[in-house]
Amino acid sequence: MNNISAEQFAHPSYKWIGERRFVTNLQNWRISNFPGGIGFSLYNYALEKSLKVVLKAYREDGSCERYLLDTYYCGEWGGNWQKWQTHQLPLFPYESCHGRITYITFSYLVHHNSRSVPSRYDYNFATLDDFHRGWTESSDFHDAYFKKENDYKTYELDRGMVQSALDRINTTYKDLPVRPFFTRGNTWSPEHPVREIHRQIDRVIERKKNDPGGRHFIWLAIFDFDNFHVAEHLIYARQKGVDVECIADWAAVSSLNCTENIARMRRGGIPILGVVRNTPCEPFQGIASMHTKIIIFDGEVVHCSSYNLHFHLWGGNWEQALFYYSGDFALLYANIYHAIRGGVIGELSTRPESRFNLFYSFGRHHAPRKDYYRPQDAIITEINNASDFIILSMFDIGYLAGVSHHEHHETDVITALINARNRGVRVKIILNGMIAHTGPLPESWDLNRRRPLKEAVRRLKDAWMEITFIYYWGSIYSPVHH
Structure with missing residues (x-):
């Protein structure tokens, strides 16, 4: 695989910048955003294939913002070549904690034979002058000034190793090495899970100190990790030789959220990747x-x-966390982590009756009776298998549908819960009171303002299900975020 590159399967064909518009970010700044996109010629080498783009925005202070984007099929070029493109580029050339952009390049990768294959080079997308004038040349992809060796690499774990880890957890572990943590609006408490995060960062730093020639790492994939103390600790770990890499949702680490905590991490040499799942500012x-x-x-x-x-x-939120103290669990999560950053997800064989299974919404799982066993299928299966009680605590609930392991038709969660209660299972449901209702929000103090229930919740209430709505004291808002 080291001898092939994505250029053997795809090459950039066109690009564009749209009309400048202004949006408001989380800091209430009015910032400039440009629509834009990149098109590719992709050889039709397989029925199932994938092409992803890594956008790299270089800023005035020397920092580089990286974003991972999916592409989609949009036509045919002819001769077994297909047209694929992305229009989900987070283009904020002016306002940023790192100054204006100097230029933007991109690399790309394809999934081929169950492996991710990166491009050999970075290619030019646009310079600051291109945004000033409002358009970019489609003929300068290969400008020698920008065409550098691509340093973004992806990885896949050995499928057999990952499967063996799951099998060991379910066969050889006497007790699962898991510790739950909870937040109850008590960030000052010694039992708050952020303390355990800091303890584990310190542990990795100490291991690096005792093994200076070894590779020691911290990988973080969190929707939003804007935290002063965690940022400082990770920067310190990086300074001590620990490999630190962070992945977030693109909006949390772009100009839409100009936070100095994230900016300091970039300046400290920590690679930060923003994953794009929707179209920015649309x-x-x-x-x-x-x-x-x-x-x-x-x-x-x-x-x-x-x-x-x-x-x-x-x-102030009420939330939960699990810490797993085992290399086998770490291997299962690493399989997901590498998929988030662009690799091919390793397929897992699961047994629904096992005491532990781990699912990922973009994962590949199969079961003895199912070639494709999805996370929602596992949820419906567990509800249908319950014999004594079900306790459900959720931020939100809707008509998520899945196919139970022993069935061949879809059932939604609401129907499955009602059916469980009807067959004698005690079902207790705890919901975020604000999210469970719909309609315009009243003032936070207006406790007497009535809002209608969401349809899924109303159906549960109409079926006389046991539901508790949780709120902050004296407020329409709720701390529940499970």
Whole structure:
């Protein structure tokens, strides 16, 4: 695989910059945004294939912002060559914690024979002058000034190793090495999970100190990790020789969120990748995002949570986390981590009756009776298998549908929960009170303002299900974010 590159399967064909527009970021700045896109010629080498783009925006202070984007099929060139493109570029050339852009390049990668193959080179997309004039040349992809060796590499884990890790967890572990943590609006508490995050960072630093020639790492993939103390600690770890890499949703690490914590991490040499799942600054394109919340410490400890790390903004939330203290669990999560950053996800064989399974929304899982066993299928299966009680605590709930392991038709979560109650299972549902209702929001103090329930929740209520709505004291808002 080292002898092939993505250029053997695809090459850039066209690009564009749209009309400048102004948007407001989280800091309430009015900033410039440009639509834009890149088109490719992709050889039709397989029925299932993938082409991804890594956009690299170089700023005045020397920092580089990196973004990972998917492309999509949009036509035929002829002669077994297809037209693929992306129009989801986060282009903010002017306002930033790092100054204006100097230029933007991109590399790309394809998935071929269950491996990710990166391009050999970076290619020119645009310079600051291109944004000044409002258009870019389609003929300067290969400008020698910008065409450099691509330094963004992707990885896949050995499928057999990952499968063996899952099998060991379910066969040889007497007790699962898992510790739960909870936040209850108590960021000052010694039991708050952020303390365990810092302890694990220190542990990796100490291991690096005792093994200076070895590779020790911290991989973080969290929707939003804007946290002063965690940022400082990760920068310190980087200075001590620990490999630190961070992945977030693109909006959390772009000009839409000009936070000095993220900027300091970039300046400190920590690679930060923003994953793009929707079209920047186009609300009608939906709210898809990179929403995982995992940290892998040196391949031995894993943190997985419902919370982001911006406790200074949402420290009052009630949330949960699990820490796994095992290399086998770390291997399973590393399989997901590498897929998030562009690699091919390793396929796993799961048994629904096993005591532990790990699912990823873009993963590949199969079960004895199912060639494709999705996370929602696992949820419906567990609800249908419950015999005594189900306790459900959710930020939001809707008509997520899946196929139970022993069935061949889809059932939605609402129907499955009602059916479970009807067959004698105790079902207790705890919901975020504000999110469970719909309609315009009243003032936070207006507790008497009535809002209608969302349709899925109303159906549960109409079926006389046991539901509790949680709120902050004296407010319409709720701390529940599980």
